[in-house]
Amino acid sequence: MLGCGAIGAGSGADPHPDVGVITHAGAYQACADTELVAVCDADPVRAEAAARRWGARAYTDVAELLAEARPELVSVATPDPTHAELLERCLRAPGVRAVLAEKPLALEVETARALVALARERGVALAVNYSRRFAPAFQRLRADLGIGTLQHVSGLYVKGLAHNGTHWLDLLRMLAGDPVVTSGRDRLGEPGPDPTLDAELALPGGAHARLAGLDTQRFTAFEMDLVGTLGRVRITESGHVIERFAVADDPRHPGYRVLVADERTTGALRDTTLHAVTQLVRGETACTGEDGVAALELVEAVRELAFAQP
Ligand SMILES: NC(=O)c1ccc[n+]([C@@H]2O[C@H](COP(=O)([O-])OP(=O)(O)OC[C@H]3O[C@@H](n4cnc5c(N)ncnc54)[C@H](O)[C@@H]3O)[C@@H](O)[C@H]2O)c1
Known part of the structure; x- marks a missing residue:
């Protein structure tokens, strides 16, 4: 059983049956080989509510979650501007074997490339939740x-x-x-x-x-x-x-x-986050950090042409 941590407790509503298991916490609870040990949200009310709902420990600080709960698999599902810093912390944390990142990996492609290089250096599997890939x-x-x-x-x-x-x-x-x-x-x-x-x-x-x-x-x-x-x-x-x-x-x-x-x-698109977690448990992923970088490279190319000086 892999101990897991979910960072960001934003989308907690019960989903439509067509959607199925979409939250990261819900996926760790639904997967037979994972156990959600900790949730983290900067908002203490949300952190406590998620911890109660999922039967896990609540944290408001990611560093504390990583140091105390020592998860092997971690999700980052916070607002886009926070992804890069939180992903770096997770990738550097001892004991973390896999990280499931919400998209986009970072705001800028250079930062995303550095995260993929860090994951490789640390031997951590990095997956990006472009959900259709997992369906x-x-x-x-x-x-x-x-x-x-x-x-x-x-x-x-x-x-x-x-x-x-x-x-x-x-x-x-x-x-x-x-x-x-x-x-x-x-x-x-x-x-x-x-x-x-x-x-x-x-x-x-x-x-x-x-x-x-x-x-x-x-x-x-x-x-x-x-x-x-x-x-x-x-x-x-x-x-x-x-x-x-x-x-x-x-x-x-x-x-x-x-x-x-x-x-x-x-x-x-039913159960896409559950499929993503199940793959990571097996040491696989349909959407790698490199895929996350490739998407941002296309963004950069579109921006360059859209804002090119005549
Ligand atoms: N893959 C998908 O299809 C899909 C669908 C929805 C959202 N997302 C992504 O998930 C991410 C979150 O989206 P959301 O709709 O849940 O957002 P949200 O704003 O509803 O929730 C984000 C949560 O993160 C918390 N948070 C912010 N900074 C934090 C920090 N430093 N540490 C811990 N918690 C922090 C906030 O308090 C909030 O509760 C976004 O990046 C979004 O792009 C992906």
């Missing part, structure tokens, strides 16, 4: 998109290219291979260090991808639409739904062939 439904898509030769990918996201856009860029890498950024645009003009930018990317094999950031006041959005020579896959509702379209006779225009809805999968 069996997405792993089946990766093995075979089933749409012939990929032609075009488009998508939507909200709330920061590093914060949420890296989920999309990572999914693009997973399903279509490593892209090259060809354009970046600051259409929304958001203030702050992580604006929601638009991007265009060239994919291996000649396909093209286009990502648009939305300014959403009333809804959130994460979608990817992949069109090939033989069909189409649409990933909607943040990835919980995967729709397949197949080539069929056009019922309105005899003699024409069109794409028609064929199959709809829901619950495609």
Whole structure:
């Protein structure tokens, strides 16, 4: 049984059945080979509430948790600007064998690279929670998109290219291979260090991808639409739904062939954090620190083009 620590007790609500086990604390409790020994939140009320809920010891200071509870597996699920410092502490702590980091690994790619180098030096497995990577439904898509030769990918996201856009860029890498950024645009003009930018990317094999950031006041959005020579896959509702379209006779225009809805999968992201933890226990991960760095390298390339001086 591996002793585990969860840092950051923000999202504690009971999830919809489609979501399943998504919190880090919940994953350590649900996994047969792990035991949640400690939770940490800078807010003492949240720390105590999480400790009561999960039957673990409460800490408000990460250094104390690491020194006293001596977890072997640790999660960092705090706000993005705190990730790098907390991850470094976890990676340096004696006894820690694996770290599951919420995305993004860091705010800047250089810092993320240094974290991956530190993990390697310390012999600690570092995984990043780009959740779709851990989902069996997405792993089946990766093995075979089933749409012939990929032609075009488009998508939507909200709330920061590093914060949420890296989920999309990572999914693009997973399903279509490593892209090259060809354009970046600051259409929304958001203030702050992580604006929601638009991007265009060239994919291996000649396909093209286009990502648009939305300014959403009333809804959130994460979608990817992949069109090939033989069909189409649409990933909607943040990835919980995967729709397949197949080539069929056009019922309105005899003699024409069109794409028609064929199959709809829901619950495609069920239990992703549990899958991530189960993999780490086995010494594996579907999303490495290097994947976390690669996503941030794409962010940097988009930012460079979006803010290039004419
Ligand atoms: N992988 C996913 O799909 C997914 C989904 C949701 C959130 N996230 C990521 O998880 C992280 C947390 O998101 P959230 O929605 O739970 O945020 P949140 O703001 O609701 O909660 C974060 C918690 O961390 C605590 N905290 C802040 N600084 C701390 C510190 N130094 N030490 C200990 N605790 C500290 C806060 O008090 C708060 O309770 C973010 O990085 C976000 O990107 C990932």
